Amino acid sequence: MKSKFPAPTPGRSGPRPGQSATLRMVAREAGVSASTVSRIINGTVKVSDGLKRSVEAAIAKFGFRPNAAARGLALGKTSTIGVVAQAIDSPFYGEGLRGIETGLRQRGYAPLIMSGNWRIEDEERCVQELIARGVDGIIVFAGRLSDAKLKGYAKSVPIVVTGRRLRAPRLLSMQIEDAKGSMLAVRHLLDLGHRQIAFITGSENHPDAIERLRGYTQALVEGGIDFNPNLVAVGDWHEEGGVRATLELLDSKSRFTALFCVNDQTAYGACLALYRKGLSVPHDVSVIGFDDLPSSTYRLPPLTSVRQSIGELGERSAQGILELIAGRRPRIAAPDVELMVRESTGRCPGS
Amino acid sequence: MKSKFPAPTPGRSGPRPGQSATLRMVAREAGVSASTVSRIINGTVKVSDGLKRSVEAAIAKFGFRPNAAARGLALGKTSTIGVVAQAIDSPFYGEGLRGIETGLRQRGYAPLIMSGNWRIEDEERCVQELIARGVDGIIVFAGRLSDAKLKGYAKSVPIVVTGRRLRAPRLLSMQIEDAKGSMLAVRHLLDLGHRQIAFITGSENHPDAIERLRGYTQALVEGGIDFNPNLVAVGDWHEEGGVRATLELLDSKSRFTALFCVNDQTAYGACLALYRKGLSVPHDVSVIGFDDLPSSTYRLPPLTSVRQSIGELGERSAQGILELIAGRRPRIAAPDVELMVRESTGRCPGS
């Protein structure tokens, strides 16, 4: 796009090789004004078939595509939605991004995705840059930006944020039922006769991790079991943290027959650690994850997990941001969580 | 960004709430012209510390961020690179996208990612839309767009394409060593004493699949073993195809002691199918994948796989497109493949 060529000579016509065509070139070719071509393209006017056809011919001849920057400047919109993702290469969030893209494309929008890398400073930088790029709206997919910041941003651009409950103008939040999901998992374990249920959390102060821990505790209490802090270990949302935390748990004096993990990746790590120690899943220890990654169905053994339909959440986020942009006040909630029982959980040994 | 407000009254000053600041507002506040502010922001001029400070103060006061569309229009560039990915939610390509983002951000560019969904028509639509949006360059991450199309696109915008060897102006291609990777895998199996080595391919006419099959065949021949078409089954790049293909292989009369899969996801499926049939990996059958997904290290057992550093490939693609844009002719190649030997492969039983 870098213009190394002089401006087109006024009298000249025909396509300039290597340069993209402009509205004026098309207009000259079709023998009308740029205004008319613009209106025909945007369908804001009715014209004779003949005229329409000759304009279309000119467009085709030049392979004309309206310049998005110019259009955006004139219209004050870019048809682009910024997305702040935790990680672009996460098997979990990836599905959500796909949902967002799908939901957006149907209405002529495209997502501009940036990775927050699980760091609050990065998330801020993303939002700033997205605003500078003039996106029409921003979807904050999870993350830990403060409510206050989010409300502030919502003053300059519509915002959808997932994993949080928050009320503000031009902002839609969709709370994921983390606590409920945890309760589903723990109840399932209780039903199988387990009484010593360990939990591996994610990064300690992450809202999702806090909610999931809360659900775990609550289900335990409902089941008449005291919460035992020695049965909780800290992971890092990834396999490696699952391995380390499981090893810690195993080394401590506290026994457990079931292990609930803050997400599937953590559970993968836990399974490997258990395997290394000669423990069999689910014979010796039952394991449950959270997220239900596509590959969890294909683990050995297939992993029992709490499913939150992240792809669907992505699509709803897309729908939400578009409604917000249209000036409406959407009433959209996150999809329900459900427990997918597979083969990594079984009856408590000796129960 | 939708301007529902009238244009600012000429005499007015101070921030307009809910509207983003413009260069002129900042200039007025600082008591200089817009030109000067622009030059200070872009560092194309040296000014006194005092002036600089007062301009910076004005910028801070308004929270000014230059409008990207306007800037793009004036400069003829958008600082955005289009990316055509096969799938935005693939655990494999995700890592590459992250590499691209990382490589781009360092130089002030951002990726606009679109999914080709493994379909050639979708890939075309993506490129078209990306060009219309005025991206400064496009990275085609794998995919099956024809060489001719690609060359054509390269006339209007610089292009980097991976998984292909292709020479054209303003185009950089990076061939992945698929065949070599396959040979590494098969040789490893041969070294372990295996003679009956099966192969599960991806979608039949995909270039990557073809190359990997070629490497498999070649290594076999070098090892003095005849190629046996009954030992080749067709998958779909995903776990499900791996399950199905393995079951087919098992049902056929041809015996095999090792199984090489076109990618890790296929291998995951294969392992599950083997497990279902009561076969142990690697005791009864050795399994090797291709891609070395992050989670392969955490499979049970950890999967032996051919590693192609897709993240690194992403970074190099970013570097390549930026050099192309700068008018240079980059000499960048894809990173080497290497075999990661883990626990899913072992000596041939009875050898």
Place this chain on the structure above:
DNA sequence: CTGAAAGCGCTTACAG
């Protein structure tokens, strides 16, 4: 129905 003109917010030769 159609065109000339102004404007979107920035950058950058071109003059002082």
Place this chain on the structure above:
DNA sequence: CTGAAAGCGCTTACAG
């Protein structure tokens, strides 16, 4: 060193 002016390519009241 700094400002006025033109221009990037489009859209859209405003006049015919």
